[in-house]
Amino acid sequence: MNSLVARTARIPKLNRFGWLMGLYAENHARLARLFAPADLAAGHYLSDIGDGLALRVDVIEQHRYTTQLRLTYAMPDPLTGEPDPSAYLRLYHDTRQLEATHCYVGRRWQDVIGMYPPPAELISHRMRMNTFLGKWLEYLAERGHGVATLHPQREMPIEIQKTA
Known part of the structure; x- marks a missing residue:
C-alpha cells in the first residue's frame, strides 16, 4: 500500500501556467499544420472553401524568431464595422x-481586465483566449481550410485597412 502512495506522490501536478504553455504549443502545431505561417511573406491571404465564410490571414510582420498574424473572417461586425471574430x-x-495576444479589435487584455490585474486573472484571461x-483552429481544419486553400x-478591403 505504501508503494502505491509513494508512486502517485511523485507524479508532478500541472499548474495553470504550465497548462497555458501546453496550450500555446498545441496551438502552434495546429496553425503550422493549417497554414505553415513561418513560410509566408508579410501580406494578406484569403482561404475560401466555398462556404460563404472566407478566412483572412494577415501576416503583419515576419521576423527571424517571431511572426505576427491576424486571423479573421472577411465580414464586419454590424456595430463597429471591424472584422469579427478577429484574433x-x-x-x-x-x-x-503560438499566443493569442488579443481577440477583438481594440480589446487588448488591458481593456478587458485593467492595467494591473492579479497574475491569476491575467493567466485566466489568456487561457480563455487561447x-x-x-x-477555432480545429474548426477551420475540419471545414477544410489549409495551405491549399490559402491565396x-x-x-485589403477598406474596413480591414483601418485596423491593420
Whole structure:
C-alpha cells in the first residue's frame, strides 16, 4: 500500500501556467499544420472553401524568431464595422508556441481586465483566449481550410485597412 502512495506522490501536478504553455504549443502545431505561417511573406491571404465564410490571414510582420498574424473572417461586425471574430497572434518559431495576444479589435487584455490585474486573472484571461483559438483552429481544419486553400490578396478591403 505504501508503494502505491509513494508512486502517485511523485507524479508532478500541472499548474495553470504550465497548462497555458501546453496550450500555446498545441496551438502552434495546429496553425503550422493549417497554414505553415513561418513560410509566408508579410501580406494578406484569403482561404475560401466555398462556404460563404472566407478566412483572412494577415501576416503583419515576419521576423527571424517571431511572426505576427491576424486571423479573421472577411465580414464586419454590424456595430463597429471591424472584422469579427478577429484574433491577433504571435508565433514563436524557436519555442514552437503560438499566443493569442488579443481577440477583438481594440480589446487588448488591458481593456478587458485593467492595467494591473492579479497574475491569476491575467493567466485566466489568456487561457480563455487561447482555448478559443485552439477551438477555432480545429474548426477551420475540419471545414477544410489549409495551405491549399490559402491565396495571396493584392489589396485589403477598406474596413480591414483601418485596423491593420
